Amino acid sequence: MTDTTSLIIGAGPSRERGWHSWPIIKQLRQSVGLQRGMLIAGLALIAFFVILAVFAPIIAPYDFNALAGPEGDFGSRTPPSAAHPFGTTIAGYDVMSRVIWGSRTALIVIVIAVLASIFAGSLLGLVSGYIGGALDRVLVMLTDAIYAFPSLLLAIVMSIVISGGQSSLWGGIWSASLSITVVFIPQYFRVVRSEVVRVKAEAFVESARVIGASRSRIMFKHVFRNSTRSLPLVFTLNASESILTLAGLGFLGFGIEPNSAAEWGYDLNKAVGDVTNGVWWTSLWPGLAIVLIVMGLTLTGESLNDLADPRLRSRRRAKAGSGAVADTAMGDASGGDPVADADLEGGTR
16 A cells, blocks of 8 residues: 555656756746647747847947948948848848847846846835734835836836936946836735735644744745746746836936947937938837847736646536547546646546
């Protein structure tokens, strides 16, 4: 009996070891049909822009602030050609180089802004939800006040306060990142706080308190670890929103100057007058870059959100397994995946 039980217990986790249990790989194996297509398309778009950002010095034909090349000046509003596939701007910059270098600026801002907001918002949510009392009421009131404020207007105010009128590379990146961080902190605060309030009432937390575990151990090891499951989903959605906020700051003139770094929102601002003059290439490519990266992040976030809900995942699998394989066993409909089998059995009870 003991040997059989140990074999059964040991058989489950062994199937999920290795690269099959990696976060993205696991979600890809769980997804089916249109959901898998959305996830793959979103990840492909994200990977494309990450490659552009990392290898921008190699991929871009010119520097982001270059006005001349080996053959002389680029010229103003030059149509797309072999030397300039995306044309040039009114200031004489190569549009293709600006779009490629702009992906690096966007990636840096996303990493700084979202990671900083996750750290600050999660920590405040943990302390507020676990301790409660007057501290909880004060933090909830402050975050609700920030959350009720228009996000773009708050980002503009914070950008002016932080940058102090400076437009250097890291000055502009830090001002944009920190202004976006302030906007996103209340979202992570709400998610973590609600989970902490729920988890701290569970029996295993009370058991840890009874056996003498310290408050810090209970907070971080037991409560916090079980309160952050939905953060990756919020991360992908906030990353797309940070791109739009950064582009909005640049479009309104509170972003980064072109001689400091390439930024898509600023380039769109300078291309507004070109549209009425028939110069379409200066606004098409920066706008298309913003649309594609936001679409990739949104598709990935929505797919992960569906996969995080066992009811939706089981329903999609049951639908995918019906029809041509109606006579097969329930385990065959999920492709022999033990995780999917458990989800299907749980969804039919």
